[in-house]
Amino acid sequence: MRVMLVSAFYPPILGGAELQAQSLARALDSLGVRITVLTRAVSGAAAHEHDRGIEIFRAIKTIPLGPLWGVTYMWNTHRWLRRLERKWDLVHSQQVGLHSWSALRVARLLGRPCLVRCSSFGEGGDLATMHAQRFGGQLVRELRAAARVVALTESGAAEVLRYGIAASHVRVIPNGVDLRRFRAQPWPQVGEAEPLRLLFVGRLSREKGLDILLQALTMTRPRGRFRLRIVGTGNERASLHAQATAADLGSMVEFCGAQSNVVAQYAWSELVVVPSRFEGMPNVVLEAMACSRPVLGTRVNGTSDLIADGRDGWLVPSEDPASLARALDALANSRATLAGVGACGRSTVEGAHSIARIATIYSREYAAMLAEPPNRRP
Secondary structure, three states, X not given: OEEEEEEOOOOOOOOHHHHHHHHXXXXXXXOOOEEEEEEEOOOOOOOEEEEXXXXXXXXXXXXXOOOHHHXXXXXXHHHHHHHOXXXXXXXXXXXOOXXXXXXXXXXXXXXXXXXXXXXXXXXXXXXXXXXXXXXXHHHXXXXXXXXXXXXXXXXXXXXXXXXXXXXXXXXXXXXXXXXXOOOOOOOOOOOOOOOEXXXXXXXXXXXXXXXXXXXXXXXXXXXXXXXXXXXXXXXXXXHHHHHHHHOOOOOXXXXXXXXXXXXXXXXXXXXXXXXXXXXXXXHHHHHHHHOOOOEEEEOOOOHHHHOXXXXXXXXXXXXXXXXXXXXXXXXXXXXXXXXXXXXXXXXXXXXXXXXXXXXXXHHHHHHHHHXXXXXXXX
C-alpha cells in the first residue's frame, strides 16, 4: 500500500500539527505502509530526504505576493502530485487547505481515492477558515469529492456534515501520541512550601489563550503560590512578555522558548494548563496525559473530548480568567491529589490514543478505500 501524505508543514517545523503528521507517518511506516510526504519547502531543510522508510519531498514553493501565493501553492502541489504519481495509490491530505483542492483534483484525474483530514474545528478551524476566504466556499464544496473526510471528534464530524458532506464518507479518527517517547514520568520531588509547578506548551498565538492564563495568575490568592514555565514560540511572544511584566508576574513566569526535550518539561511539572480559545485535538493534552501529568484545560472541542472532568483532568469555561484562577487555587489546595489524576490520564491514552492504534485505524481505512470500485467513489 502506497500513500502520499500531503501536509502544509512537516518537521523541522515544530508545531502540534507537524509533529502529529510525523508521528502518524512513522507509525504507518512501522505497519508496512509505504509513505511519501509532500510538503512545503523550508529554508535550511533538505528538499528530499528519507526518514526510516518514509520519503520526504519539501518541494511545494510559493510566490509570496498577494493572490499569487495561493495560486502557486495549489499549482505546485498539483504539479508534484503528478510528478510523483508512480509513488502513491491514494492521497491523504493532513489538513483542509489549498493543497486539499489540488489533492482532490489529481486523485480524481487519476481515478484514485483521496482522504482529507480536518485538523481543527470551530471559529478558527479548517473549514470555517477556508470557507471565509475568497472562493473558499467552492473549495470547501470540493471536499464532497473525497472518498473519506476525517474528523477528530464527534462534534467535529457534526460540523463536517453541516457543509454538505455525505455521512457515509465521514469518519472520526482522533489524534494519537507516541507512548514510547512520551512515557509516564516520576512525580517531581517538591516541598509543600514550594510554588506549584505549572506548564504551558504551545504556540504563542491568540487561540492558545496564554493571555488568559497570565490574567488568571494575577487573580490567584495568595500571589506567588505558582511557578509557570512557558514552552513555545509565536508571534505574540513580545505582547505576552509585556503582559507578564506589567502584571508583575516576572518572578512567577519563565518564557523558555522552543525546547527539543519537551518530555523533560513535562517531568518537571505538576499541572499542565491548556487555556485554549479553540482547538482541534491538542497534542499537548495527549502528551501530558501520556507523561502522567494532569491537565487543566478549557471546555472547547478537542480538549473536552480527551479530559473527563475530575477523573484525568479538569475543565473550565474558555475565555474566563476568573474561573481559571479559582480552579488553580483549588488545585493548589489539593496538591496531593494531582499525581493520582495524572496516572488516570496515562491509562486513558494507553487505552484509546496510542499512535500505533490510530495508525492501524488509518491503514484499515486506506485498504477499504482502495477496495472500492472507482465508479462508486464520489
